Amino acid sequence: MKPFRYARAEDEAAAVATLSGEPHGAFLAGGTNLVDLMKLGVVEPDVLVDVRRLTSETIEEMPDGGLRIGAAVTNSDLAADRRVRSRYPVLAEALLSGASGQLRNVATVGGNLLQRTRCVYFYDTTTPCNKRQPGSGCSAIGGYTRYHAILGASEACIATHPSDMAVALAALDATVVVLGPDGERSIPLVDFHRLPGDEPERDTVLSHGDLITAVDVPPLPFAERSRYYKVRDRASYAFALVSVAAALDIADGIVRDARIAFGGVAHKPWRATRAEASLRDAPAAEDAFLRAADEELAGAQPLPGNRFKVPLLRNTLTLVLRELAQGDTR
Amino acid sequence: MEVEITLRVDGTDHRIAIDPRTTLLDLLRERLGTYSPKKGCDLGQCGACTILLDGRRVNSCLALAVAHDGAEIVTAEGLSANGELHPMQQAFIEHDGFQCGYCTPGQVVSAVGMLQEVEAGWPSHVTADVAAEEMSLTDEEIRERMSGNLCRCGAYVNIVPAIRQAAEESGRL
Numbered sequence: 001m002k003p004f005r006y007a008r009a010e011d012e013a014a015a016v017a018t019l020s021g022e023p024h025g026a027f028l029a030g031g032t033n034l035v036d037l038m039k040l041g042v043v044e045p046d047v048l049v050d051v052r053r054l055t056s057e058t059i060e061e062m063p064d065g066g067l068r069i070g071a072a073v074t075n076s077d078l079a080a081d082r083r084v085r086s087r088y089p090v091l092a093e094a095l096l097s098g099a100s101g102q103l104r105n106v107a108t109v110g111g112n113l114l115q116r117t118r119c120v121y122f123y124d125t126t127t128p129c130n131k132r133q134p135g136s137g138c139s140a141i142g143g144y145t146r147y148h149a150i151l152g153a154s155e156a157c158i159a160t161h162p163s164d165m166a167v168a169l170a171a172l173d174a175t176v177v178v179l180g181p182d183g184e185r186s187i188p189l190v191d192f193h194r195l196p197g198d199e200p201e202r203d204t205v206l207s208h209g210d211l212i213t214a215v216d217v218p219p220l221p222f223a224e225r226s227r228y229y230k231v232r233d234r235a236s237y238a239f240a241l242v243s244v245a246a247a248l249d250i251a252d253g254i255v256r257d258a259r260i261a262f263g264g265v266a267h268k269p270w271r272a273t274r275a276e277a278s279l280r281d282a283p284a285a286e287d288a289f290l291r292a293a294d295e296e297l298a299g300a301q302p303l304p305g306n307r308f309k310v311p312l313l314r315n316t317l318t319l320v321l322r323e324l325a326q327g328d329t330r
Numbered sequence: 331m332e333v334e335i336t337l338r339v340d341g342t343d344h345r346i347a348i349d350p351r352t353t354l355l356d357l358l359r360e361r362l363g364t365y366s367p368k369k370g371c372d373l374g375q376c377g378a379c380t381i382l383l384d385g386r387r388v389n390s391c392l393a394l395a396v397a398h399d400g401a402e403i404v405t406a407e408g409l410s411a412n413g414e415l416h417p418m419q420q421a422f423i424e425h426d427g428f429q430c431g432y433c434t435p436g437q438v439v440s441a442v443g444m445l446q447e448v449e450a451g452w453p454s455h456v457t458a459d460v461a462a463e464e465m466s467l468t469d470e471e472i473r474e475r476m477s478g479n480l481c482r483c484g485a486y487v488n489i490v491p492a493i494r495q496a497a498e499e500s501g502r503l
Contacts (some may be wrong), residue, residue, distance in 0.1 A: 036374055100377065
């Protein structure tokens with residue numbers, strides 16, 4: 001591992017100021033992804049500014065009935081929180097489907113959002129990768145694409161975002177609270193991560209020095225019946241091939257509202273707005289679910305190695321919607 | 331530049347100057363002679379390095395020691411008290427929950443931490459209803475909750491009953 005300096009700060013603002021003056025530095029929170037990447041030489045910061053004990057570790061009630069989740073709340077604590085489990089089961093399920101018990105005990109909410117893709121070429125420093133080394137080329141295109149994008153990819157990058165949590169947060173209309181050199185701002189989670197375009201090295205809209213301080217989840221009463229369904233190559237401790245976060249508001253057999261997001265298929269958590277629009281005011285029935293899936297997936301551009309993801313995601317979405325409609329949330 | 335930190339490891343206090351790159355795993359093994367946490371993958375994928383860090387099970391290979399100044403660490407060596415094996419260690423022996431033994435200290439520590447999580451009421455990926463107050467520690471739950479510990483010998487069929495026995499003995503099942 002390349003040598004680095006370790007720095008602490010008095011408070012969040014001082015941490016932002018410190019990192020803003022270190023162009024090759026990085027924030028350290030749980031470190032479960034960053035330390036891994038540093039060991040492999042994928043990223044080589046020359047200073048780490050430790051924010052784990054600076055940012056909040058609490059989950060607060062908001063006046064509007066939502067929750068404010070501190071950036072340093074661990075994945076374990078968030079998944080175990082009684083309010084999250086009863087109001088937003090999709091979020092608890094997403095967290096519990098990710099990583100291992102040991103990793104969830106350390107990984108933070110802020111770090112989860114900022115984790116890097118697990119594209120094997122991004123991790124392999126001997127191969128070209130536009131995300132790791134802009135302009136060097138994409139080794140995944142024409143290579144091993146089983147875990148790669150079918151939606152929103154570019155000629156520069158077909159990597160997927162690995163987070164499960166972020167997919168649930170995208171469906172729940174969460175916002176990310178960010179402290180930057182010019183003060184605090186809120187960014188809708190669906191706008192927080194980027195599609196690769198011709199700048200795949202930029203995973204998010206954040207600028208250097210920006211610090212995630214919290215994630216706000218607004219109230220969504222019908223999310224009490226929501227779920228996260230993840231399909232992967234082994235039963236546990238694996239990244240998603242495809243995943244679906246969904247909540248349905250059904251009255252008298254008609255879908256009044258829907259929240260749907262996909263994981264494992266794009267450079268960002270994929271909010272399925274076309275599927276949602278297709279479902280609104282439609283009967284909560286199989287043919288409407290299939291139509292919604294088809295409308296969302298009409299724009300899919302699979303590669304030879306991941307064509308299976310289109311029918312897999314279609315079937316998974318339909319399964320989740322059917323279960324939600326039947327009141328069988330498991 | 332070296333940084334000085336303090337740690338309590340298996341009940342003993344240490345003050346030690348380290349390179350910031352040092353992980354807790356390397357510090358324990360290379361500097362403090364605590365060899366029960368094993369270096370398997372060194373990338374957080376196998377669980378052989380599992381320790382209890384301030385009471386919670388974590389992968390020591392991914393924890394920078396400099397970020398854990400003042401922490402309390404328990405390794406498999408520190409689980410036993412007064413020369414008696416911890417019930418989880420005893421259960422692994424009685425059920426032959428290992429073959430080569432390399433993953434075993436990590437498995438044992440992870441299982442101890444896992445049972446504390448169950449006692450705290452944490453659900454898992456296979457818990458039928460995450461909002462439910464009650465849960466039962468089925469074999470399926472044990473397997474899911476222990477998925478961060480790999481055993482390349484494939485001793486899982488004996489590890490699960492060992493953990494079940496320790497859970498029953500502690501009244502957590």
